Amino acid sequence: xxxxxxxxxxxxxxxxxxxLAVRVTAPPVDGATNAALIKLLAKHLRVPKSALRxxxxxxxxxxxxxxxxxxxxxLHKRLESWATT
Numbered sequence: 001x002x003x004x005x006x007x008x009x010x011x012x013x014x015x016x017x018x019x020l021a022v023r024v025t026a027p028p029v030d031g032a033t034n035a036a037l038i039k040l041l042a043k044h045l046r047v048p049k050s051a052l053r054x055x056x057x058x059x060x061x062x063x064x065x066x067x068x069x070x071x072x073x074x075l076h077k078r079l080e081s082w083a084t085t
Contacts, residue, residue, distance in 0.1 A: 001019060001020040001021075001022055001062070001063050001064070001065060002019050002020070002021050002022070002061055002062060002063075003022050003023075003024065003033065003037055003061050003062075003063055004021070004022070004023045004024070004061070005024055005026060005027055005028040005033040005061075006025065006026075006027050006028075007023030007024060007025055008023075008025070009023070009025060010023065010024050010025055010036065010040050011023045012040065012041075012044060015079055019062075020079060022037060022040065022041075024036035024037055024040060034054055034058065037054075037063070037065070038052045038054070038065075041065065041067075044078070045067060045070055045075070045078060047067065047068070047069050047070060048069075051067060051068040051069045051070075052065055052066070052067055052068075053065065053066045053068075054066075
């Protein structure tokens with residue numbers, strides 16, 4: 001996933017080359033961007049924030065997020081629906 005901080009609005013973009021584009025309004029200060037990312041993903045995946053964990057890229061724009069409670073198949077369906085909206 002590629003995360004863009006300080007965007008004009010929080011949004012999940014299209015999947016391009018296997019990478020999900022996510023924008024958040026939070027600045028990259030004191031973990032605010034990561035917290036906003038987790039909140040946004042939890043809302044759209046309909047899982048608690050505690051089910052999400054940044055596995056790698058804590059201080060990078062490129063991140064890997066682990067999701068508990070959603071099958072890989074269901075996750076792919078939800079990502080595809082975001083890409084077409």
